[in-house]
Amino acid sequence: MLTEGWDCRTVTHIIGIRPFMSQLLCEQVVGRALRRRDYQLNDENQFSEEVAKIFGVPFEVTPFKANPTGKPKPNPPRNRIYSVAKKSQYRIEFPRVDGYSQGVQNKVTVDWQAIAKITIDPSNVAPEVQMKANLANNQGRPTLNGPGKLEKASLDSWRSQSRFQTLCFQLAKDLTRDYCGMESCEAPPHVLFPQLVRIVEQYLTTQVKVIKPAELIDVFLSPYYGMAIDNLLTSIHPDTDAGEAPEIPRLEAHRGNGSTDEVDFWTSKGVYPIEKSHLNAAVADTQQWEQPPLITLTITLLRRHSLKMNGLTSAFPISSTIKNRIMSPTLSSA
Incomplete structure (x- = not known):
């Protein structure tokens, strides 16, 4: 588990079958449960609590937190967002931009x-060196003072030609x-x-x-x-x-264009039905402007196909005078 780069986000229990001989090994084993399963923020703009239970690992400094009294808070309902085959007329295709580089055309x-x-x-x-047969002195080091002809090698011939x-x-x-x-x-x-x-x-x-x-x-x-x-x-x-x-965009070399066919994920955020989109619903990441009235108004007036970048595993790198950033815009096509 430790030597093969084991990587998982769904660890709920860790059980020590045999004793561990060092605290470092205990730390590494316990650390396998530190990766979160869900990175979506709740209504308080914080991550929800996630717990992994550990048995048989004698980790002395493992922080202990008592279980709260009363019934645990239920998990928020999760909704599936996916592309609908019957709405393929709203399909959107986009390039996978890996970065940007300066374009050179002529000058x-x-x-x-x-x-x-x-x-x-x-x-x-060195423009000139002296060479001699590799004879060692009494200390075993090469020297130029021993017998043999001393030759000179220089760059003069190459320079003249x-x-x-x-x-x-x-x-x-x-x-x-x-x-x-x-x-x-x-x-x-x-x-x-x-x-x-x-x-x-x-x-x-x-x-x-x-x-x-x-x-x-x-x-x-x-x-x-x-x-x-x-x-x-x-x-x-x-x-x-x-x-x-x-500047010109630099596209990914190993993957072709992305499309809304790839969207299929689960979310605990609020979702709202949407008509002029390849997806079954839209996810509201904000508390106001992405709600149903504005979504309906925007799509009705523009008469375009629209969707957000949720679940597309793709983003566009942008650069500023401060630092490089990644932007996930809303896509639309006429």
Whole structure:
């Protein structure tokens, strides 16, 4: 039960068959009864009390609450909300929005004030090293003072054979491939590549600090090459001055569109019959504006198909200047 990730919301009794040797194990066993079965608020805007009975678990600090005298308060009646097959003409289909991303159609730009810079440090990638046969000294450590020829390896040959412009094109090509692989990108590669070439050249000449004896061309070596691509990928965004859409919805990849066919749940809140809806009834989450007169008036005047998002297990993420939020709106279709 504890090692296999047992997960359940309907625990009403826990019975200890054999003794537990530690209080920690007792806590873990008792904790299986802490998950609530029902998260709906009552009339006092609080969760209703739920109790699990525990036998044979010697948990010393388990809080004890005496049973109240008198008859227990009955549970509120529960109603089933479901889609009605005979009312399929009011069926509503909607996309499952997983989030939002900046849409890229044609023009891109970079926030040069916020992009991360790169420092080429010769202590990380040495421009020149000395090599020798791996002979150990008396202490068992490799040394250059033993017998054998001492050889030098440097970046001079690679630097002399490489052209900065050619390597910029290679970096822009890899950047275009990665950027076009993002879901938010709708621009074809041949439209993005010329823009990214100019962005790469400006980034390497203005945002890269070189510590001698290193050279600027060393930025095309690992790990600087990958750092440059990562920094540019996170900083490139649509050019809104050119009329690009700043955000587009990102749909779920593994599920198709949702619909009111999936609605089937139980609720203890007040429910009211509704005609112009695929569902058998509507749930009133508020104390006033969702009650029958307003529901009837709204649907009669608009002549639309309407339903709330109860039981659809779907919501739309929204963003604000404070924090990200999830919104469950009422759906309607003409």
